[in-house]
Structure formats: C-alpha cells, structure tokens
Amino acid sequence: MDQAEASGKTVEDALKNALAILGATRDEVEVTIIDEGKKGGLFSRGRDAVVRVTRIARPAAPPASDPAPPAAEPRNGGSRPRQPRRGPQPAEGGQRAAGPAARSAEPPPLRLTQADFLRPGETAPAAPARAERPRQPARPRQERPAAPARPARPSRPSRPKEEQPHVEPDINAEEVDFAAQTIDDILRILGIDAEISIREPITPGDGRGSVLAVIDIRGDNLGVLIGRRGETLLALQFLVNLALARKYPGRGGVTVDIEHYRHRNEERIVEMARRMGDRVRQTGTPITLEPMSAAERRIVHLQFVDDPELETHSIGEGENRKVVISRRGEGG
Known part of the structure; x- marks a missing residue:
C-alpha cells in the first residue's frame, strides 16, 4: 500500500x-x-478533517562501479604503489550494502567446558558413579477396618394429638370484666356510642367450650366495627384477647359479637355445609368450600364430626385455607 486516507477531529x-x-x-x-x-458550535455540527498520505518513492541504489585500472608501473623499475583495499560501500540512507560478509552467519557463542580450566598435562577426573538408592520393599497395604455397625435409632413414640382444653363459661370472672372494660375504652377512643352486654356461649359460633363468655356490642351504625366479611370484628376480638392473655395468661378468652353478626354468619355457614354435604353424598365427589377464618372452619368441622358417611379436612395456607368435604376414607 503506497497511499492512505484517514479522518480525525484535527488535521x-x-x-x-x-x-x-x-x-x-x-x-x-x-x-x-x-x-x-x-x-462544531452551539447550533452547528462539526466536521472531521481528512488527509491523504502518499509514500515517497526512493531512488534505486546505483550499480557498483568497476574497479579502477591499475596504475602504470614506473619506468625506473620502482615498486608499484599499493592500492587501498576497497571494502563494501555504504548504501543510501546510511545502511551498509549487502555483501558476502554481511550474508555470512555469525560465529556460534563460545561455550566453556571443564577441559578449559585444566593445566597443561592434567586430565579431567572421571565423574563419580551415581550410587543407586536401595529399593524399599513394598509395604503390604493394610486393610481399613470396617466401621462398626451403627445402632438403629430408636423410633420416637408418636405424640398423641393434643386436644384443645375445655373452658368452662364464667361471665362473672375477673378476666371477663377486664375484657369488657377494654372494649369500652376502645369504643370511647373511637367515639362510638354503643351498649355492652355479657352472656354465656351457646353455639360453636359463640366459642362454646373454648371461651369464658361472649361480649355483645349493640348500637346504631356499627357496620364500621364489623368490616368486610367480619374482618374488623375479628381484629377487634384479637386485640382484646391479646390484652387479656398478657394480663391473665392461660386463663381463657372471650368472643366479641356485634349486633348478632356471628349468629347470622353461623346460620349461613351451617346451611351451606349441609347443602354441600348432601351433594357429596349424591355424587361422591369431594367439594372444596370458599376460604374461611379459623372460627368459621371450626363450625364446618363440628357439623360433620359425628357424620357416619362424610368427613372434612382443611387445605391451603393463611387466608386461603379452605375446608374440603368428602366421603370417609377418600379425603387427603
């Protein structure tokens, strides 16, 4: 290549x-x-510089001139003047022209041996024979002793399923008075005017056998305390029982109801469970109910606990936990 073009920001x-x-x-x-x-400027676009370079042709080296003819011998018989030895002329550009001497290979590097350090008449001593290392006899491989047999791990006895302790109702207990006072304080803070009454639990929806009493709240426009699908009511009951457990640990809790919402909800769940149970008896196909709270699932389980044909079990986690109704022996 003798020519090339290129661009750049500057020349x-x-x-x-x-x-x-x-x-x-x-x-x-x-x-x-x-x-x-x-x-380039603020409102104009810049342009790169472009240059072209061309290699300069170098003139060829002139051919070697013929050697000058020898000078004529003098007539008086004198000796001929010695011609100066013509060596290789340097080529153009300061490089020496290639000649036989330039093409000859360089002499190999000088390597010194032990003979170079001997005096005249001395001979190099013979190298001592390398003593062979005695070969060690092969050691017999010891077999690894077998590991002692591990004793069988005794199986743990299965723990009997702990049953929920039965709680006897007591509307006059100190714990019930504390829970009622807590609810009254919460209503006062929220600015809600309502009446509070205490009664014994009657149905599974009231928590019969698991709580001391039922605290009923009555008044106008209490839907804000019930919430969507009773979520606010469940939160209020959880808060009251949490305070009760901290002050009286292990003494039982209470059920909170608002305008008989739990009774109406219990009747709805019982009616739905009966209808779904009859359908399972007719078709033999298990039915999964909608997600329910723990108290609502307990109502369904108690509905079929003594049924000779049907049984129930729960599936799912958290808020998506559901009850499955199936024939006995076919449940998961």
Whole structure:
C-alpha cells in the first residue's frame, strides 16, 4: 500500500491515523490535506478533517562501479604503489550494502567446558558413579477396618394429638370484666356510642367450650366495627384477647359479637355445609368450600364430626385455607 486516507477531529489526528494505516513515518510520506475540518458550535455540527498520505518513492541504489585500472608501473623499475583495499560501500540512507560478509552467519557463542580450566598435562577426573538408592520393599497395604455397625435409632413414640382444653363459661370472672372494660375504652377512643352486654356461649359460633363468655356490642351504625366479611370484628376480638392473655395468661378468652353478626354468619355457614354435604353424598365427589377464618372452619368441622358417611379436612395456607368435604376414607 503506497497511499492512505484517514479522518480525525484535527488535521494532526487525521495524519496520525493515516500514518498508522500506511505503516510509515512522517518523513517517508507526502501529505495532502483534503479537508481541514470544522469545529462544531452551539447550533452547528462539526466536521472531521481528512488527509491523504502518499509514500515517497526512493531512488534505486546505483550499480557498483568497476574497479579502477591499475596504475602504470614506473619506468625506473620502482615498486608499484599499493592500492587501498576497497571494502563494501555504504548504501543510501546510511545502511551498509549487502555483501558476502554481511550474508555470512555469525560465529556460534563460545561455550566453556571443564577441559578449559585444566593445566597443561592434567586430565579431567572421571565423574563419580551415581550410587543407586536401595529399593524399599513394598509395604503390604493394610486393610481399613470396617466401621462398626451403627445402632438403629430408636423410633420416637408418636405424640398423641393434643386436644384443645375445655373452658368452662364464667361471665362473672375477673378476666371477663377486664375484657369488657377494654372494649369500652376502645369504643370511647373511637367515639362510638354503643351498649355492652355479657352472656354465656351457646353455639360453636359463640366459642362454646373454648371461651369464658361472649361480649355483645349493640348500637346504631356499627357496620364500621364489623368490616368486610367480619374482618374488623375479628381484629377487634384479637386485640382484646391479646390484652387479656398478657394480663391473665392461660386463663381463657372471650368472643366479641356485634349486633348478632356471628349468629347470622353461623346460620349461613351451617346451611351451606349441609347443602354441600348432601351433594357429596349424591355424587361422591369431594367439594372444596370458599376460604374461611379459623372460627368459621371450626363450625364446618363440628357439623360433620359425628357424620357416619362424610368427613372434612382443611387445605391451603393463611387466608386461603379452605375446608374440603368428602366421603370417609377418600379425603387427603
């Protein structure tokens, strides 16, 4: 390649790029500036510089001149003047012209041996024979003793399923008075005017056998305390029982009801469970109910606890836990 073009932000940058493409130096080329470029401004676009470089042709080295003819011998019989020895002439550019001497291989490097350090008449001593290391007899491989048999781990006796302790109702207990006072304080803080009454639990929805008493709240516009699907009512009951458990640990809790919402909800769940149970008896296909709270699932389980044909079990986690009604022996 004798010519190359390149661009850059400046003429110098373009020249460096062109020289790199051509593989030459600045003294070996002729430079032609095609475009000096333009620096961009705030509202104008810049333009790169472009240059072209052309390698300069070097003149060929002149052929070696013939040796000068020998000078004429003097007539007086004197000796001929000695001609100076003509060596190889340096070529153009300071490089020595290639000749036989230049093409000859360099002498191999000098390597010194032990004989170079001996005095005249001395001989190099013979190298001592390498003593062979006695071979060790092979050691018999000891077999690894077998690991002692691990004793069988005794199986843990299965724990009997702990039954929920039965709680006897007591509407006059100190714990019930504390729970009623807590509810009264919460209503006062919320600015809700309502009446509170205490009664014994009657149905599974009231928590019969698991709570001390039922605290009923009555008043106008109490839907805000019930919430969607009773979620606020469940939260209120959880808060009251949490305070009760901290003050009287292990003494039982209470059920909170608002305008008989739990009774109406219990009747709805019992009616739905009966209808779904009859359908399972007719078709033999298990039915999964909608997600329910723990108290609502307990109502369904108690509905079929003594049924000779049907049984129930729960599936799912958290808020998505559901009850499955199936024939006995077919449940998961």
